[in-house]
Amino acid sequence: MRPAVPEILVNPGRRREVSVARPDLESAQFHRRFPGYAPTRVVDAPGLAAELDVAGLSVKDESHRLGLPSFKILGASWAVYRLLIDRLGHEPPWRDIDDLRHALAPLGPLTLVAATDGNHGRAVAHMARLLGYESRILVPAGTASARIDAIAGEGASVTIVDGTYDDAVRASAALEADDMLVVSDTSWEGYTEVPRTVIEGYATIFAEIDEQLAAAPPEVVVVPMGVGALAAATVHHFASRATIVVVEPRSAACGLRSAAAGHPVAVPGPHDSIMAGLNCGMVSIIAWPAVSAGVDVFVAVDDTAAEQAMRDLATIGVVAGETGAAALAGLRVAVVAGASGLRGRRILVLCTEGATDPLAYLRIVGHEP
16 A cells, blocks of 8 residues: 655755766757747746745746747757767757758768657657657557657657556667667666766756846755656756755655665556656666755655646646646645745746646646646
């Protein structure tokens, strides 16, 4: 039987001095060359702040990023770029995507491969389409049809794997070949460089936050967990100056379980939360050292908490999907439980996706996104 809701763990492995290098802003400069680049907005939520008894609550809204409904394009695009540039052997001059596509033409035909619960795979497929490559995306059984259709809409070949997200990851790894390049945001033994660059790509979010909240920087930063890539990027940027809280579903609380054990542990399926992007049974081995040392609090929530957070975000004009609302869901239960003195502090919550399943959004929030 699963433990009671919610689960909160103050990280026993948190170190005051975290020996992780803050990434430079090369990826941010890269993203600024994309068509339609603009910083995503920060939305203040004074009503929710008063309700939760915190000094301030800001939401970084990643529901629209470079033409996609998620922050994932930042990591996927930078990882694809670094992978292709390494294969090319040099970094060519380019001003826009057309220039870059022409510069990469000597590589010949390639297929980009990824496993996904939705957003990362769609981002990889989007990059493949922009650069003139094929893409093959593997999704676990039970993935919402709207998310599959969105990936296919980027021109990808979509394969449904009979199993969990972790099964899809294993199946994608087996496809690696000279002309089939795996672009994963999680890592395993012998495969670490690409997911490392995914983490680097997320630095763009934090460069924007530094400018947007310069007058009142956050004292607490709350992000979803998943395999830990975004959490690791958050640690790289904020561990020395803010409390970091990560949030995951109870049925896939791989971060909380690993922190409690003191080492990565696998959480067996089924991983069946509506927070589909967080249905991960194993942390990324490249992300875990930073996460285990730099995260202050792990929170595992149930689906009803995510649904309430979607409705809460709708009241401030933020259209959030189930995964996107997870961070606010975790913040609410952590504040109510009195975790780590969160009351009275300035809080930043990352809303990481928009309504990627419109029918689910209508059912939960009560109106169309």
